[in-house]
Amino acid sequence: MQLLQGLRNHIGLVPNPVSQATRQARSRIRGAEVSISVCPYCAVGCSQLVYTKDGRILDIEGNYESPINGGTLCPKGAATWQLIHSPLRELRVKYRAPYSDHWEERSLDWAMERIAQLVKQTRDATFVHRDENGLVVNRTLGIAHLGGATLDNEENYLIKKLFTGGLGIVAVENQARI
Numbered sequence: 001m002q003l004l005q006g007l008r009n010h011i012g013l014v015p016n017p018v019s020q021a022t023r024q025a026r027s028r029i030r031g032a033e034v035s036i037s038v039c040p041y042c043a044v045g046c047s048q049l050v051y052t053k054d055g056r057i058l059d060i061e062g063n064y065e066s067p068i069n070g071g072t073l074c075p076k077g078a079a080t081w082q083l084i085h086s087p088l089r090e091l092r093v094k095y096r097a098p099y100s101d102h103w104e105e106r107s108l109d110w111a112m113e114r115i116a117q118l119v120k121q122t123r124d125a126t127f128v129h130r131d132e133n134g135l136v137v138n139r140t141l142g143i144a145h146l147g148g149a150t151l152d153n154e155e156n157y158l159i160k161k162l163f164t165g166g167l168g169i170v171a172v173e174n175q176a177r178i
């Protein structure tokens with residue numbers, strides 16, 4: 001032991017070469033709340049742990065307790081965090097009015113209002129309470145919904161609940177089939 005300390009002194013090594021900054025460093029997910037979710041990107045359905053603090057997602061990683069992915073995520077699933085926080089996210093829509101020959105840029109709020117108005121209008125015009133045999137169906141065949149992989153698990157849950165049970169839309173599908 002003395003020999004080792006002597007050698008350390010000789011070559012200028014301190015006994016524990018860890019800086020104060022390293023000593024004080026903490027995991028960025030320390031104290032965060034963790035929720036279990038499902039990766040939205042494909043039908044494998046890998047389980048994810050979503051870390052949040054003060055209403056903000058800090059990190060998303062593979063759930064090690066899942067028998068499907070055992071803590072791992074493929075590169076696409078590992079980048080799910082960017083769905084929320086990427087500065088490259090598009091926040092405008094392109095709109096082409098009926099009979100127009102060019103696209104116009106509109107805000108997301110404008111698009112949401114326009115879609116809501118058209119859904120209401122179409123549902124009112126096509127809603128059927130009973131079919132031709134007198135069976136109660138409470139449905140509309142005038143609207144369909146196709147979701148994409150960037151819809152997360154919770155959004156898909158709400159879409160299914162609102163569109164089928166709430167609005168009576170029959171054709172509700174998702175590209176990722178989660």
Ligand code: SF4
Pocket residue numbers: 039040041042043044045046069072073074075076077078
């Ligand atoms: S995209 Fe990757 S991480 Fe997501 S469910 Fe599919 S295989 Fe799993």
